[in-house]
Amino acid sequence: MSAIPVFAGPPLLGLNLRFLRDPIGMFSQARRDHGDVVQLDLGLAGPLHAVFHPEGVKRVLMNGRRTHRQLLRELLGKGLFTSPSGDDWGRRRRLLTPLFRAERLAAMTPLLLGPLDEALDTRWRTGERIDLATEMKRITVAMMVEATFGTGADVDRTAARAALDFLLGYVDHQLFTFATAPRSWPTPANRRYRTDIAALRRIIGDALVARTRRPGTEPTFLDGLLEHRAGFSDEELVDEVLSIFIAGTETTGTALVWALHLLSLNGEVAEQLRAEVDDVVGQQDPTGDLLRKLRVPRAAVRESLRLYPPAWALRRVLDEPLDVGGHVLPAGARTIVSSYVTHRHPDVWSTPDAFLPERWLSGEERHRFAYFPFGAGAHQCVGNTFAQLEGDLVLTRVAQRFRLDPLPNQPTGTKPAIALTPVPAPTPLLMPV
Known part of the structure; x- marks a missing residue:
């Protein structure tokens, strides 16, 4: 040796x-x-x-x-994302694994497409520049809210999105800033953290109590948690929803920023993607079987995850x-x-x-x-299939509507945080296909 x-x-x-x-x-x-x-x-x-x-x-x-x-557990509760190795981690892993099976996720794609189309229809305009970091965060947060609660749930989506959006930035700051004020101090950020985490936990808890799935509706993460909840308290289920929220939005949103940015820099690959989407999907909604037939969007997501892995x-x-x-x-x-x-x-x-x-x-x-962009071995992120699905869906839908031209000579570095973030944020020009 x-x-x-x-x-x-x-x-x-x-x-x-x-x-x-x-x-x-x-x-x-x-x-x-x-x-x-x-x-x-x-x-x-x-x-x-x-x-x-x-x-x-x-x-x-x-x-x-x-x-x-410890810090994450203090901030977010005792969900899978914040748990150390051991029996409790294994118990939580068994609860969440069925929620991310491929056939179940495929049935959820209409829930994800709604907030994506809302963003592209209302905020993405041809001839204007788009801040990919801001947009992908907003889109993935909205997708996660819909995937968790479903379209029929009586939930304050605006409050849930706003609370989750703030908490993502707050957790990032707490973990990756050299000196922060103690959380016991009544700073504006700390006060809002306490208000928003309490509001989000209340929204999740109320939805768990009231949730009744209607026949013919898409499955949601809440449905899956309630179906497999044996041995879990309501508080533990709320912790798991928070785990899904934090682990499934910041990392996926950042991965999508990189994927779209790299496509904007590599026009030949972007054209291959558009050609395949046009041939397989056309102008249909890219859900279910159509998404599974596409190869280039999945390859582009995997390659961007290779170069800029969230974990x-x-x-x-x-x-x-x-x-x-x-x-x-x-x-x-x-x-x-x-x-x-x-x-x-x-x-x-x-x-x-x-x-x-x-x-x-x-x-x-x-x-x-x-x-191993989402970890590997026993602790590989249970939601990696959901992240890939979101990536396939976003790249496909964007390719149906826009071509992205990068800002000339814009340098892009990396900022390690919860996910590997591009700095400055890419701001491509939206052009017609």
Whole structure:
């Protein structure tokens, strides 16, 4: 066994400031300069071990323990998204898994299409620029509200959307800002957080009590939770809805920003997508069987997720020593894997920095852990199929109506938060197809 290479920083402080300011750049340099297993020097905070090759990622994710997300649990409750590994996590996972089966999600597409069409009809105008970050957040929040409550539910959708929209930004700020005011302080943001989280929990709780599914209506997430609720209290079900809201809006909305931005920069791919949509769907509503027949939108979403994965880094703790690539990580080691770096690993991906959706159409086989935009192993995001469905639907509907021209010479960097966010936000010009 060989010694683990060390990526060192200044005495006492180590790489902490860089970790806060530019974790993506730090991880990329660590792999480039030191290899696939690296000990990151975090000064007085102790070492953090990073693993980048797919086989090493597999060993870490299969053997490591997901750590307790205390801050998220304080903010959002004890849902699946905020739960650490263990029996309670497994119980919650079994509750949510049936909600995301492919046939069930396919039946939900009319619910998702409604808020999407509302946005495209009222706010997207040919000849104007569109702020993709703002729009995709608004659209995915509205989609999630409809998918949860359904069209017939007596729910204050405006209040639910407004509360969820604020909470997404608040959680992001709490998790990824170096210094924040204690939540006990009566700042405007903290007061609104307490008001909005209480309002959203009340809306969800009231809907759970009142929910009665009418024959012939599309299934919703509430239907699924009530159908499989055995052993769960009302409060626990509310926690799970909040988990679905937060995990399923910020990550998916950001992934769609990247997908549409990359299509705007790659006109040939965008034209292939439009041609397939025109041939298979025409001007029909892209739901159910029609969506399943499309290949290019799905490939474009997968490729954008490869380049800019929402779950850009995952932490684990090792309870026992682990052999990774000829190095032994010690028991108790805090370990991190970065999908952003692994998705661009030159030993795994040809032309790794290029946007090439065709790589997903060739049938080429690759390591199972070479691609994990929503995590992998037992803790892979249960909602990844829902995210893919939303992506297919949005790209298809937009392709039916618009062509996106990018702002000339607009630089786009990344801001690691709950999801990997583009900065500045892309603002393409909407043109007729």
